[in-house]
Amino acid sequence: MARMSYRDAIRETTAGELRRDESVYLIGEDVGRWGNLFGASAGLLEEFGPARICDSPISEAAMTGCAIGSALYGMRPIAEIMYIDFITIAMDQMINHGVKYHQLSNGQVRVPVVFRTQGGVGMRNSSQHSQSLENWFVNVPGLIVAMPSTPADLCGLLRSAVRSDNPVLLIEHKSLYFTRGEVPEDDYTIPFGVADIKRPGEDVTIIATSWMVLQALAAAKTLADEGISCEVIDPRTLWPLDKQALVDSVKRTKNCVVVTEAPAEGGWSGEAASVVHEQCFAELRKPVRRVCGMRTGIPYGTDLEKAVVPDAGWICDAVRELLA
Amino acid sequence: MSDNEQLMELYQQLLVLRHFDEFCYDLKMKDLIMNGFHPYSGQEAVAVGVCSLLRGDDVVFSTHRPQGHSIAKGSNTRAVFCEMLGRRGGVSQGIGGPMQWIDKPHNFFCGSIVGSGLPIAAGVALAFKRQGLDSIAVCFFGDGASNTGAFHEGMNLAAIWDLPVLYICENNQYGEAMPVQEFVPVSRISQRASAYGLNGISVDGMDVEAVLNATTDAVAQLRAGNGPVFIEMITYRFRGHYGGDPEHTYRSREEIAVWRNRDPLLLARTRLLARGFSEETLDELESNVRAEMEEDMEWALEQPFPTVEQATDHVMIPLGQD
Amino acid sequence: MPQFVMPMLGHLMEEGTVAEWRVQPGDQVRRGDILCEIETDKTNVEVESPFTGKVGQILVAAGETVEVGAPLANYEAD
Numbered sequence: 024m025a026r027m028s029y030r031d032a033i034r035e036t037t038a039g040e041l042r043r044d045e046s047v048y049l050i051g052e053d054v055g056r057w058g059n060l061f062g063a064s065a066g067l068l069e070e071f072g073p074a075r076i077c078d079s080p081i082s083e084a085a086m087t088g089c090a091i092g093s094a095l096y097g098m099r100p101i102a103e104i105m106y107i108d109f110i111t112i113a114m115d116q117m118i119n120h121g122v123k124y125h126q127l128s129n130g131q132v133r134v135p136v137v138f139r140t141q142g143g144v145g146m147r148n149s150s151q152h153s154q155s156l157e158n159w160f161v162n163v164p165g166l167i168v169a170m171p172s173t174p175a176d177l178c179g180l181l182r183s184a185v186r187s188d189n190p191v192l193l194i195e196h197k198s199l200y201f202t203r204g205e206v207p208e209d210d211y212t213i214p215f216g217v218a219d220i221k222r223p224g225e226d227v228t229i230i231a232t233s234w235m236v237l238q239a240l241a242a243a244k245t246l247a248d249e250g251i252s253c254e255v256i257d258p259r260t261l262w263p264l265d266k267q268a269l270v271d272s273v274k275r276t277k278n279c280v281v282v283t284e285a286p287a288e289g290g291w292s293g294e295a296a297s298v299v300h301e302q303c304f305a306e307l308r309k310p311v312r313r314v315c316g317m318r319t320g321i322p323y324g325t326d327l328e329k330a331v332v333p334d335a336g337w338i339c340d341a342v343r344e345l346l347a
Numbered sequence: 348m349s350d351n352e353q354l355m356e357l358y359q360q361l362l363v364l365r366h367f368d369e370f371c372y373d374l375k376m377k378d379l380i381m382n383g384f385h386p387y388s389g390q391e392a393v394a395v396g397v398c399s400l401l402r403g404d405d406v407v408f409s410t411h412r413p414q415g416h417s418i419a420k421g422s423n424t425r426a427v428f429c430e431m432l433g434r435r436g437g438v439s440q441g442i443g444g445p446m447q448w449i450d451k452p453h454n455f456f457c458g459s460i461v462g463s464g465l466p467i468a469a470g471v472a473l474a475f476k477r478q479g480l481d482s483i484a485v486c487f488f489g490d491g492a493s494n495t496g497a498f499h500e501g502m503n504l505a506a507i508w509d510l511p512v513l514y515i516c517e518n519n520q521y522g523e524a525m526p527v528q529e530f531v532p533v534s535r536i537s538q539r540a541s542a543y544g545l546n547g548i549s550v551d552g553m554d555v556e557a558v559l560n561a562t563t564d565a566v567a568q569l570r571a572g573n574g575p576v577f578i579e580m581i582t583y584r585f586r587g588h589y590g591g592d593p594e595h596t597y598r599s600r601e602e603i604a605v606w607r608n609r610d611p612l613l614l615a616r617t618r619l620l621a622r623g624f625s626e627e628t629l630d631e632l633e634s635n636v637r638a639e640m641e642e643d644m645e646w647a648l649e650q651p652f653p654t655v656e657q658a659t660d661h662v663m664i665p666l667g668q669d
Numbered sequence: 670m671p672q673f674v675m676p677m678l679g680h681l682m683e684e685g686t687v688a689e690w691r692v693q694p695g696d697q698v699r700r701g702d703i704l705c706e707i708e709t710d711k712t713n714v715e716v717e718s719p720f721t722g723k724v725g726q727i728l729v730a731a732g733e734t735v736e737v738g739a740p741l742a743n744y745e746a747d
Contacts (some may be wrong), residue, residue, distance in 0.1 A: 089469050093477075095406075120458060187664075189669045
């Protein structure tokens with residue numbers, strides 16, 4: 024085991040994949056000279072050179088289209104979209120082309136591309152640099168959507184993403200980059216569609232994603248002092264979704280809260296809640312509660328951005344009300 | 348091969364594309380092909396001239412009007428008929444339809460989002476360059492595509508990284524119903540190449556030999572590893588944007604007649620006659636091609652439709668096998 | 670007395686290390702002169718003086734790591 028930050032886990036895993044497979048390359052804005060805005064690829068340009076650590080122009084359609092085209096002919100690109108907010112420029116390339124080619128070729132063509140990006144609040148970046156846009160992508164047939172919450176999950180899921188022949192969108196969170204955790208040192212992978220119980224408990228199941236997993240764990244700690252035992256489940260991939268893990272947990276606890284930073288309306292949180300309602304209706308004591316970001320643009324300023332997305336306090340309140 | 352033999356082969360290909368297209372037009376009018384079918388008649392010299400210079404390992408990206416490029420790149424005409432008709436046996440098993448299919452054995456891709464192929468073609472070229480190959484990527488697009496963000500982003504990327512992509516703009520004078528001079532503020536779309544440090548040229552896209560000559564130099568340059576090339580082919584769409592569109596709203600019969608006088612098949616035929624081929628020989632060739640296309644169409648019409656199960660085949664590679 | 674503090678140099682920077690001082694106590698500096706080199710977890714950055722004046726006491730020795738915002742040196746303003 025090695026203790027490392029989420030940011031360093033990205034760098035170490037990327038470096039490992041670049042060493043393992045010559046066809047892997049990283050393309051993105053300032054991934055080379057700057058080593059990514061957060062240092063998630065620092066030093067890689069020096070080790071691997073500009074042919075494999077490609078500084079892209081600020082041109083998201085070009086970068087993603089280029090990644091897709093090269094993936095059709097033997098390369099395994101990791102295309103980094105600096106902020107998920109910029110992915111709107113790349114969505115035609117991703118959704119209409121990259122993700123469609125396998126089916127349109129009757130299975131003859133594979134598009135082994137990883138789209139890495141980061142979203143969420145935490146840097147006072149305001150409304151065009153702080154969004155949680157994962158819900159849009161859960162709606163795209165053929166696209167895997169991963170949202171690791173810990174350095175260890177990041178390593179395993181990023182390895183799986185690079186090694187998969189399916190297109191994968193891996194969404195990081197800017198508030199996770201300097202969180203730390205134990206990471207096994209072997210070359211492990213984590214399969215898509217396998218949830219992880221981050222904290223076992225008996226009274227309520229809290230399903231949370233990405234940075235909200237940390238908020239849920241903090242809430243569980245507080246609630247434990249009040250005698251409430253929370254089980255925190257991280258699906259790790261929004262699609263494919265490990266429905267069985269959610270259902271098994273809720274059948275035991277009989278209570279369920281779903282937590283996402285993204286707004287509730289039209290979102291994955293509704294999908295998770297529906298799965299639980301459909302399969303645990305008899306066991307549920309009360310309807311599933313959702314704790315989600317407000318339906319608003321993310322405002323500037325530390326206090327305001329914190330005010331519009333869930334935290335441990337919101338989750339504690341929801342659990343207390345549910346169990347009351 | 349003599350110039351005469353070469354022109355004869357090109358002419359035969361022009362005939363294949365034309366008769367294939369005309370049969371598709373008839374099928375569309377019988378509602379056997381979707382209403383939005385986009386005919387290629389009039390533009391054949393571009394696909395035939397360019398693709399005659401390509402190798403099997405070169406990759407072509409095409410548009411929502413892809414049948415000419417696909418057949419010229421080597422796709423089986425029966426398989427393309429089947430795709431048009433949504434039958435099993437189509438290049439994409441009838442799942443893709445008339446404007447989005449992939450023929451991997453012939454390294455052919457197309458798609459119906461205007462301009463989107465440019466960045467992807469650049470990516471294919473990047474892969475070839477990294478792998479030390481002299482294969483090239485060719486991207487066909489229309490006049491309308493030259494206004495999209497993807498056009499700019501893709502062309503720019505190919506230019507800054509010297510990628511072996513041949514960008515062929517088929518200026519057929521209309522973006523759907525809008526005349527090109529209304530949406531492009533320069534007199535030649537090739538002028539746009541200068542924004543990427545490229546020498547764009549404009550070529551008579553109705554003359555298959557002119558297309559061939561211009562493209563020959565371009566392909567040689569690309570195989571030698573010298574950056575992207577941008578060629579504008581000046582051409583004309585004989586039929587509507589889609590087969591049976593309300594043409595009178597945007598162009599006159601007189602205008603169509605003028606361009607039909609420069610029909611690429613007519614130009615090639617006139618030249619072959621001048622070089623000593625007989626009317627009989629050329630007529631016989633044309634009737635053979637037409638009969639062959641008819642036979643392919645009839646064969647395709649006999650093929651089954653995909654099963655309902657096939658509708659969701661290959662959405663993705665099953666987990667665990669990916 | 671004005672102070673020179675560990676600057677916020679990058680995204681999410683929490684702390685920095687003084688790699689090297691380029692000035693000594695008593696030196697006259699102008700706004701824009703290089704005061705020191707700061708090492709972050711990403712890279713080394715030369716940091717300019719935000720003031721014109723005389724460098725007073727140096728509070729953090731080369732090699733030491735402090736949080737963003739911690740005082741690094743005092744000035745005697747002109």
